[in-house]
Amino acid sequence: MNSTCPPGLPHVNAMPPAEIVLAGPVTRDEVTGLCDDVRALLQATGAAVVVCDVGGLGPPGLAAVDLLARLELAAKRAGGRIRLRDPDPALHALLDLVGLRFEMEGQPEQREPALGVEETVEPGDPAV
Template identity: 65%
Template sequence: MTSACCGRLPSVDATTPAVLHLPASLGRHEVVALCEDVRVRLVSGRAEVVVCDASGLGPPALTTVDALARLQLAARRAGGRIRLRDPAPALRALLDLSGLPIELEGQVEQREPALRVEEAVEPGDPAL
């Protein structure tokens, strides 16, 4: 991870994602600063993914979804992406309801099914 020796600067493993701890409230000024932080972390080349730790967020609201959408947009513009860590069940439900495709930490990436693949149906199978 990091090492400090002989007065040199510490080296950082670029494969380790940067972690951004989200504050309890996400006002307009906080979101602007967080977006800039995400952009700087990704543009500097230190990470391809910024993990947003949502464990400290307050009760979820549409402003929270808006803030996460803005963070995701800032990350994509910088050539990276964000991943949400430890969201509350209510926030997960709100994200599902809003349709905002935010990657959750520990979630298997969903892919489109292969084209031109058909399932075989046996004559005795019940209809679904």
């Protein structure tokens, strides 16, 4: 039995993420429509990620946290996830405070060390 790999690179899912811009304070009535928009974007584009630009979302508060939690749930139910673009530092801190972890655009993944960080060895440390 001979199984050879085809020449070239293996298929990589290079589907660009879908994008949605969240502007202004979002009312409770708009949340359902935005969740529907996220599900529709994932289904229509075939992307696995919807990038949510939250730079113009308004002052961070529990309404913004609720909105983002619902969008993430809608995305997960549709087989995807959301990634935040341009979050206010206060919103990022508030999300951490309530225990919600979102992938942030331009932020290294947790398993990757940040660029420019090197481990140092103290004199007298045993070799591992």
